[in-house]
Amino acid sequence: MDPLKQGVDVVAGTPGRVIDLIKRGSLSLLEVQFVVLDEADQMFNVGFMDDVETIQGYMSQKHKTIMILATMLNSIIKLTQKFFKNPVNVDLAGDFIQISLFAISSEMREKPAIIGTLITEHAKVGKCIVFTKTKCNADQLASARQRHFSSEALHGDISQKEMKRTLSGVRDGPFNMLVATDDD
CATH class of the missing domain: 3.40.50.300 (P-loop containing nucleotide triphosphate hydrolases)
Known part of the structure; x- marks a missing residue:
């Protein structure tokens, strides 16, 4: 059955x-x-x-x-x-986090410079997440930005242990830039 x-x-x-x-x-x-x-x-x-x-x-x-x-x-x-009757909005970001969303189309080779400029101008004291289309792009961008920002890639090829370390590092400490994709 x-x-x-x-x-x-x-x-x-x-x-x-x-x-x-x-x-x-x-x-x-x-x-x-x-x-x-x-x-x-x-x-x-x-x-x-x-x-x-x-x-x-x-x-x-x-x-x-x-x-x-x-x-x-x-x-x-x-x-x-x-x-919905009487919908309730639960905002986990709260008043403490300001979120800005940018969508810019560019060639892959141009992205590190564009992202660097955006972060410098708009994320002066905060953390940021950069979303990419592929795992390869996430790895390349995270690596390219390592010289200027403490960045890590996050995608489906990352081990569970490494994923926990990366997320903990973004939340609590040394990483201020996460380059992520939902590409499995």
């Missing part, structure tokens, strides 16, 4: 896969109590807003939705107003 039909406590899936399971009759969301949309801002940036709305339509009104995101987009504010 299909485990989903027997009942499960947690279902994790992309919006498209969840909709597919619902339409095939393999998944019912009527008893869902909690929905977690991880990286909701990124999901909506790539066009999953309609799919999330479709999935919400298959649920009873008695559930809580938690969205985890790095940026509060206008589209997400509209979604919360449409689907």
Whole structure:
């Protein structure tokens, strides 16, 4: 028998896969109590807003939705107003952290200089995260910036031990620049 039909406590899936399971009759969301949309801002940036709305339509009104995101987009504010009663915003950055977001298109060879200028001008006393498209780019940028900033790369090829050391170093100490990618 299909485990989903027997009942499960947690279902994790992309919006498209969840909709597919619902339409095939393999998944019912009527008893869902909690929905977690991880990286909701990124999901909506790539066009999953309609799919999330479709999935919400298959649920009873008695559930809580938690969205985890790095940026509060206008589209997400509209979604919360449409689907949520009394939404609560938990800002983990708080008033102590100022976040600036820059998107600049450039050739790879130009990036270290551009990033250096941005950091010098905008992150004078803080820490920064630079996102790249690939693991190779993350390694190259972290290495190129080592002369001027204490930087480390973070991606799927980094061991668990090294990842913990890097994150601890960014949070508590010596590293002020993290070059990361979600590229597995």
